[in-house]
Amino acid sequence: NANDQLLVEGELLLIDQVREKAKEFIVNPARKESLPEWEDVSVSIAKQKISDYTAVGNAEKVTVWQKRLAAAELIGEYTITKQVISLQNDRGTSYKLYIQVQNELAAAYRELRDELCMSEFRMTFTELEEASKANKEDDSLKKKLKVIKTVYPQKISEAEPKNLGG
16 A cells, blocks of 8 residues: 555565465465365366367367366376466555565565476476576477466466555
8 A cells, every 4th residue: 555555365464474475375285265266287187178178169278278288297286276466556655665566476486486396397497497598499498387387377467556545
C-alpha cells in the first residue's frame, strides 16, 4: 500500500518473508486447500491426458500435456500446481519496495528452478541457461531447460495500480 506495507493473502508480511511465502504458494508442498490446486504428473498420466484431450479436440491442452510428458520422461514423476502470483500495488507504493517485491518473486522461482536443476542435472538453472546458449546445437540442454520451465513456469500477473489510500 501507500505506506509500503505488504499484504499477502490477507497477512501482513515483511519483505524478507515474501520469497518463502511465494515458494510455498508455487509448490504447495503440504497440499493445502487454501493454496493452488496441485496435480501429479507421470508418463502414464500424461499419455492418458493427451489421449483424452485429443479425443475431444482440445489442441491447447494436448500441447500442455505433451510438454508435461516430455518432462516426466526426463525426470520422472513430479507435481505441478495451477499457480499464478497476482501482484497489485497502490499508486503511492515506493518504487524501491515495488522493485524489492518483484525481485523476491523472481528469486522464489529461481530458487525452485535451481533446486530442481541441481537434483536432476547437477547444475543451477542459470548454469543450464548459459550452457544452452553456449551450445546452441545441443538439443539435450534445450530439453532440460524446457523441463524446468514446465515444472516451474513463472506466472506473475500484474494488475493496474490502485489508489488504496495512505
